[in-house]
Amino acid sequence: MTEKLRLLLADDHAILREGLAALIESEHDMEIVAQVASGREAIDKVRILRPDVAVLDVSMPDMGGADATEVIRSETRATRVIALTRHADQGYMQRMFRVGASGYVLKRSAGEALIRAIRAVANGDTWVDPSLAGPLMSRLAGQGDPGASVDATRGLTEREEQVLKLIAWGQSNKEVSTELGLSIKTVESYKATALRKLNLRSRTDIVRYALGQEWFKGEQSPDRV
DSSP states (O other): OOOOEEEEEEOSOHHHHHHHHHHHHTSTTEEEEEEESSHHHHHHHHHHHOOSEEEEESSOSSSOHHHHHHHHHHHOSSSEEEEEESOOOHHHHHHHHHTTOOEEEEGGGTTHHHHHHHHHHHTTOOEEOGGGTHHHHHHHHTTOOOTTOBOTTTSOBHHHHHHHHHHHTTOOHHHHHHHHTOOHHHHHHHHHHHHHHHTOOSHHHHHHHHHHTTTTTTOOOTTOO
16 A cells, blocks of 8 residues: 655635645545644644645744744744635745745645645655746747847756756646647757756755746736736
């Protein structure tokens, strides 16, 4: 029997928290080991239970998700964190990734998106809510085929940068290939070359690099007011 993923869920809205807990518990490979209503409670439970993934509301009383994430990630690398939030603002997302979160899920799309995020993060990947990636993908898709153009600052071709940007936004190799009209093998080749040039190893490294380059800056959710 496969060991289940152990999760902590932190949200000060009891009804939402209970609903998400029921959703997670319905998955055959997941179990909730603790539910809490504040960041401080989340830290205390993580110290005792060491869950695989902590799903933290960004805005909670006593201590918010960002501060709790920073403490959790400084004390244990075993527990990975997913931010659960109503905020589509890029500032919130950048702060959560900077303090160590591995995923960012909007409450309005929580459900299947949260389940996908949990599995991705538990597998060592980074996950960003798909609704936040729309404008970026549209802009990249309109740039033509700049594969031979070289970025003198970082040594990447523009196509390599396109691939990394989409990966930073949580897209799989297959999704990138569809978006850019490339084969999966070509996408994998661009990705491998870019990672080698930048000395990066994982999706988490890519997201941190993207934050440093401000690739997320100015990008908005399509329905953001």
